[in-house]
Amino acid sequence: xxxxxxxxxxxxxxxxxxxxxxxxxxxxxxxxxxxxxxxxxxxxxxxxxxxxxxxxxxxxxxxxxxxxxxxxxxxxxxxxxxxxxxxxxxxxxxxxxxxxxxxxxxxxxxxxxxxxxxxxxxxxxxxxxxxxxxxxxxxxxxxxxxxxxxxxxxxxxxxxxxxxxxxxxxxxxxxxxxxxxxxxxxxxxxxxxxxxxxxxxxxxxxxxxxxxxxxxxxxx
Amino acid sequence: xxxxxxxxxxxxxxxxxxxxxxxxxxxxxxxxxxxxxxxxxxxxxxxxxxxxxxxxxxxxxxxxxxxxxxxxxxxxxxxxxxxxxxxxxxxxxxxxxxxxxxxxxxxxxxxxxxxxxxxxxxxxxxxxxxxxxxxxxxxxxxxxxxxxxxxxxxxxxxxxxxxxxxxxxxxxxxxxxxxxxxxxxxxxxxxxxxxxxxxxx
Numbered sequence: 001x002x003x004x005x006x007x008x009x010x011x012x013x014x015x016x017x018x019x020x021x022x023x024x025x026x027x028x029x030x031x032x033x034x035x036x037x038x039x040x041x042x043x044x045x046x047x048x049x050x051x052x053x054x055x056x057x058x059x060x061x062x063x064x065x066x067x068x069x070x071x072x073x074x075x076x077x078x079x080x081x082x083x084x085x086x087x088x089x090x091x092x093x094x095x096x097x098x099x100x101x102x103x104x105x106x107x108x109x110x111x112x113x114x115x116x117x118x119x120x121x122x123x124x125x126x127x128x129x130x131x132x133x134x135x136x137x138x139x140x141x142x143x144x145x146x147x148x149x150x151x152x153x154x155x156x157x158x159x160x161x162x163x164x165x166x167x168x169x170x171x172x173x174x175x176x177x178x179x180x181x182x183x184x185x186x187x188x189x190x191x192x193x194x195x196x197x198x199x200x201x202x203x204x205x206x207x208x209x210x211x212x213x214x215x216x217x218x219x220x
Numbered sequence: 221x222x223x224x225x226x227x228x229x230x231x232x233x234x235x236x237x238x239x240x241x242x243x244x245x246x247x248x249x250x251x252x253x254x255x256x257x258x259x260x261x262x263x264x265x266x267x268x269x270x271x272x273x274x275x276x277x278x279x280x281x282x283x284x285x286x287x288x289x290x291x292x293x294x295x296x297x298x299x300x301x302x303x304x305x306x307x308x309x310x311x312x313x314x315x316x317x318x319x320x321x322x323x324x325x326x327x328x329x330x331x332x333x334x335x336x337x338x339x340x341x342x343x344x345x346x347x348x349x350x351x352x353x354x355x356x357x358x359x360x361x362x363x364x365x366x367x368x369x370x371x372x373x374x375x376x377x378x379x380x381x382x383x384x385x386x387x388x389x390x391x392x393x394x395x396x397x398x399x400x401x402x403x404x405x406x407x408x409x410x411x412x413x414x415x416x417x418x419x420x421x
Contacts, residue, residue, distance in 0.1 A: 063340050063344075065340075066324060067325075069325055069329065069382075072381075079260040082260070086381065090376075090377040091329070091330075091341050091345075093375065094347050095345035114270070125252065125254060125259070126252050126253070
């Protein structure tokens with residue numbers, strides 16, 4: 001009879017470590033997916049510090065200034081239009097003229113040096129997003145930007161994953177609204193019935209034959 | 221024999237152990253995410269002022285689309301403020317509706333939704349915004365409003381960078397409609413309109 005090399009509980013230890021190894025792999029994958037979807041990675045809801053603490057809540061919700069006053073090209077161009085220093089100064093040459101918070105803006109206006117803001121949404125360069133077509137087809141600001149009128153410092157409302165884009169391109173009737181309500185931040189998509197929204201999709205001539213999910217629609 | 225098969229499988233697995241390292245390579249490839257090209261408002265290392273969007277040189281005009289000296293672009297006919305819309309602009313309900321949406325976006329913060337100079341910015345700041353409902357502004361030629369939007373006046377900045385010329389004319393036309401809305405002879409109203417005024421709507 002040969003000597004026992006392994007102690008009696010070796011089998012239990014082997015099974016336990018096998019189980020542990022599997023759980024470690026599954027857990028690692030789950031943690032990576034969780035990280036990928038979390039604000040640590042996506043920055044969703046994480047307000048960024050800016051050279052001037054500009055508040056959308058104050059300007060949009062309290063002062064009722066139209067989105068287009070600053071983002072003037074949103075209906076005509078791919079880019080919504082980031083306001084020039086002159087746009088800030090068209091009011092702030094008259095109001096809050098001595099505020100230390102606006103010193104950066106005043107200096108920029110005097111010297112011509114741009115204020116360097118921190119970008120909130122950074123779409124990959126191989127995606128060609130166009131604001132104007134979404135506005136023209138009845139997709140509201142808040143559909144993608146969330147209730148930015150309730151944010152003090154601006155933060156991302158969407159991680160901009162491709163699946164999220166496709167969700168709307170597959171079923172625009174879930175997000176469409178009348179053109180007059182595009183800039184209405186309080187618009188609730190359920191204030192129209194599904195049938196009424198489907199009618200809008202037809203009226204605005206949004207293709208429902210699958211063309212909107214072709215790769216080249218966004219990747220050109 | 222049994223052991224050697226098991227060993228060769230083990231050896232094969234060990235030989236392929238580097239494969240998961242490929243994931244690291246994938247994660248590091250961002251050259252398609254950040255391509256060497258400029259997008260609006262980018263920072264530039266090329267231009268001395270650090271801007272990817274270069275301001276156009278002085279006196280630049282859009283190519284082939286506009287005559288910069290036409291009434292459409294200047295609001296003036298032979299040096300005098302135009303007293304009617306330029307031929308490119310057709311006066312209809314759509315123009316006024318467009319003008320209303322532009323007015324409410326760009327003008328109402330100071331001039332107020334009805335043009336009484338009681339906009340929210342005027343209310344917050346120590347400033348007096350002239351009402352659009354005064355005799356001087358009721359009698360100026362329509363080109364005056366275009367000119368003021370284009371070049372600014374007093375403390376009002378130029379809005380030429382944000383409002384294209386066609387939209388400026390739409391706003392000018394809507395301002396005329398606003399003025400009419402606050403200064404109409406009651407005798408000219410129809411019965412139905414009179415009812416609405418009495419009902420306060």
